[in-house]
Amino acid sequence: MKIALTGQPGSGRSTLYKALSGSSNADTSKPLTVLVPDERIDFLKEHWNPKSVVNATVTFFDVPSPCFNPKNMGRIKESNAVAYVLDNYALGNLEETFLQNESELMISDFAIMEKRVARLTKESKAKQAEAQLLLRCMDSIENEIPLRLVNLTEQELDILSPFSLASLKPLLVISNRSGEGISEEKSVTELVKKHGGAFLGIDSGFELELCDFPEEERAEFLESMGFAAAGKARVLTAAYALLDLVSFLTMGKDEVRAWPIKRGSSALIAAGTIHSDLARGFIRAQVTPYNSFHNTPSEVELRKTGSVGLQGKEYVVQDGDILEIKFSV
Numbered sequence: 001m002k003i004a005l006t007g008q009p010g011s012g013r014s015t016l017y018k019a020l021s022g023s024s025n026a027d028t029s030k031p032l033t034v035l036v037p038d039e040r041i042d043f044l045k046e047h048w049n050p051k052s053v054v055n056a057t058v059t060f061f062d063v064p065s066p067c068f069n070p071k072n073m074g075r076i077k078e079s080n081a082v083a084y085v086l087d088n089y090a091l092g093n094l095e096e097t098f099l100q101n102e103s104e105l106m107i108s109d110f111a112i113m114e115k116r117v118a119r120l121t122k123e124s125k126a127k128q129a130e131a132q133l134l135l136r137c138m139d140s141i142e143n144e145i146p147l148r149l150v151n152l153t154e155q156e157l158d159i160l161s162p163f164s165l166a167s168l169k170p171l172l173v174i175s176n177r178s179g180e181g182i183s184e185e186k187s188v189t190e191l192v193k194k195h196g197g198a199f200l201g202i203d204s205g206f207e208l209e210l211c212d213f214p215e216e217e218r219a220e221f222l223e224s225m226g227f228a229a230a231g232k233a234r235v236l237t238a239a240y241a242l243l244d245l246v247s248f249l250t251m252g253k254d255e256v257r258a259w260p261i262k263r264g265s266s267a268l269i270a271a272g273t274i275h276s277d278l279a280r281g282f283i284r285a286q287v288t289p290y291n292s293f294h295n296t297p298s299e300v301e302l303r304k305t306g307s308v309g310l311q312g313k314e315y316v317v318q319d320g321d322i323l324e325i326k327f328s329v
């Protein structure tokens with residue numbers, strides 16, 4: 001999963017990036033890949049002592065504003081979600097800044113669609129449905145409505161998908177606050193909700209300082225600031241929720257691994273995520289809920305109690321399912 005951190009100059013994007021990386025020396029021009037902490041993976045690692053352990057990861061880009069130049073746009077395009085960082089430590093107008101960020105994305109989307117429509121009108125009649133859809137989306141942007149708020153069918157989303165439109169992507173808004181900034185956030189929280197985004201407050205400066213403290217002292221500091229968890233954990237949790245992801249697990253002596261997939265995905269999709277051969281030759285998915293394995297880490301015992309199930313292609317994979325795909329190619 002990839003997330004583009006955008007925001008106005010000086011909003012604290014790079015400070016957040018560094019806090020996420022755990023180092024004030026991080027090179028913010030590079031993609032930053034962080035592991036998603038997962039207690040289930042820790043337990044399975046302990047149990048199997050495998051050759052390799054693969055946590056889910058999230059990659060962040062620090063994308064300076066304005067985001068129109070090709071390199072910046074490229075990073076937004078390849079991201080699954082956009083996160084605006086709002087400056088809430090120097091107390092600018094949060095709503096105004098939020099809308100400015102929205103405008104930037106919409107202007108860039110408009111330009112992409114305008115170019116395409118100009119080409120389509122010269123082409124065959126077959127492309128008219130696409131042109132109509134694009135015109136409808138452009139109309140929405142002219143009314144300052146981001147595309148994530150437009151009612152679109154699955155089929156229409158498929159047509160739009162190759163353009164990777166920025167204002168259609170799930171949105172996370174991170175208010176970069178200094179300690180007391182919470183009271184300033186009430187109205188912008190409402191506005192973000194109206195725009196279909198999720199909202200999170202983080203004191204990036206504090207979080208970055210926290211990285212210099214020994215691990216065992218951090219929890220106490222966080223608690224004194226009124227936070228239940230470190231900013232990094234809260235950003236990652238928000239990202240998972242935003243993209244509606246769950247993780248299934250695979251395990252064995254060779255590898256223990258977490259695989260993020262869209263909530264509601266079938267066993268067949270899960271198999272294909274591991275390898276296309278597993279989807280092609282899919283026979284059955286052996287499913288053990290993580291909690292069962294955690295309580296009784298023995299396949300033999302679990303079989304006796306009927307906790308290991310065999311499921312078909314259509315089975316909807318649940319968060320924490322331990323899967324073993326039976327296949328033949």
Ligand SMILES: Nc1nc2c(ncn2[C@@H]2O[C@H](COP(=O)(O)OP(=O)(O)OP(=O)(O)O)[C@@H](O)[C@H]2O)c(=O)[nH]1
Binds near residue numbers: 009011014089176178
């Ligand atoms: N007090 C306080 N200062 C912060 C916070 N976050 C960032 N700053 C300061 O604000 C300034 C700008 O922060 P950056 O993280 O460099 O901002 P940026 O968005 O990357 O800025 P550009 O890359 O220049 O667009 C730096 O001097 C930071 O130390 C914060 O949460 N609290």
Ligand SMILES: [Mg+2]
Binds near residue numbers: 013014015028
């Ligand atoms: Mg910066």
